[in-house]
Amino acid sequence: MMKIQIINGANLNLLGTREPHIYGNQSFEAFFEKLQSQYSSIELYCFQSNNEVEIIEKIHQVQQYDGLIINGGAYSHTSIAIADALRSVAVPHIVEVHISNVFNREDFRKKSYIAQACSGSICGLGLDGYRLAIEHIVHCRTLI
Numbered sequence: 001m002m003k004i005q006i007i008n009g010a011n012l013n014l015l016g017t018r019e020p021h022i023y024g025n026q027s028f029e030a031f032f033e034k035l036q037s038q039y040s041s042i043e044l045y046c047f048q049s050n051n052e053v054e055i056i057e058k059i060h061q062v063q064q065y066d067g068l069i070i071n072g073g074a075y076s077h078t079s080i081a082i083a084d085a086l087r088s089v090a091v092p093h094i095v096e097v098h099i100s101n102v103f104n105r106e107d108f109r110k111k112s113y114i115a116q117a118c119s120g121s122i123c124g125l126g127l128d129g130y131r132l133a134i135e136h137i138v139h140c141r142t143l144i
């Protein structure tokens with residue numbers, strides 16, 4: 001079975017209540033349950049942490065996975081350490097997701113260190129970005 005790990009970083013545990021005009025009003029837990037039932041043939045895992053070190057250590061543990069989907073939250077814009085961790089693992093497909101459109105917000109959100117260590121990024125499409133990232137990883141797998 002294919003294995004895909006989702007990693008959510010800083011403040012993403014508050015999805016649903018955090019700035020709902022930007023991030024929507026659905027909790028990630030509720031959304032993730034739907035994703036799991038939609039993709040029941042994939043082993044989907046989700047990890048959230050507000051702690052940079054824990055995120056790095058989680059990345060180190062997913063060496064054998066088929067794909068990794070990461071939303072670093074604000075760490076995207078600051079963390080060279082998370083970007084280097086992503087470069088250190090042999091996961092074939094690493095996709096960055098941002099729920100909001102980081103390009104029509106403050107300038108400091110336009111730069112992502114994490115994006116530079118990923119195959120590509122999806123932003124501004126809400127939680128659907130996670131589903132699209134899964135679709136991409138599955139699609140790439142069928143090309144092998």
Ligand code: DQA
Pocket residue numbers: 010011012071072073074075076097098099100101102109
């Ligand atoms: C975010 C965008 C970041 O700029 C912000 O710090 C977040 C969430 C997003 O998913 O849109 O925490 O990564």
